[in-house]
Amino acid sequence: MVSNNAKEVFIQGITQDGKPFRPSDWAERLAGxxxxxxxxxxxxxxxxxxxxxxxxTTMAGVKCVIVNHELRDHNVMAWDFVMNFARDNGLQVAEACLLPDPPPKK
Incomplete structure (x- = not known):
């Protein structure tokens, strides 16, 4: 279940049983x-x-798609499509807020 508190949802290329999701370019296809x-x-x-x-994107060696909640506000059917893709394919979903990279040290 996705709450309204997180700014992003991370769809991870790992199935509920811990196997990598295929094809390997699934994240780029979905984002496309x-x-x-x-x-x-x-x-x-x-x-x-x-x-x-x-x-x-790739995080810790795992392909992911970061979906911002603004998509849901803009077009609920597009949001449902992405969330249903994750559910239908048994992908792990995590709510979070993507933090910006720290500024470079001088």
């Missing part, structure tokens, strides 16, 4: 499908970059 859902809506060429609300 979600590229039109962005602040201001889709614009010409927006399919060439990921939405800031649905970003693929």
């Amino acid at each position: 499908v979600m590229s039109p859902f962005r602040p201001g809506g889709a614009t010409p060429g927006s399919h060439l970059s990921y939405s800031p609300w649905c970003i693929p």
Whole structure:
């Protein structure tokens, strides 16, 4: 269950039984499908970059997609699509807030 307190949901490329999810580019594919859902809506060429609300990444060697709750506010059907993808494929989901990198030391 996803609460309203966290700013992001991390969909992890690990199934509920601990196995890596395949295909290996699943995160990029999912984020690519979600590229039109962005602040201001889709614009010409927006399919060439990921939405800031649905970003693929790797954390601790595990492929993930970070989904911002603003996606739900913008388009609940897009949010449901992403959450149902995770549920239907038995992927682990964690709520969190992505912290910015610390400033470089001088």
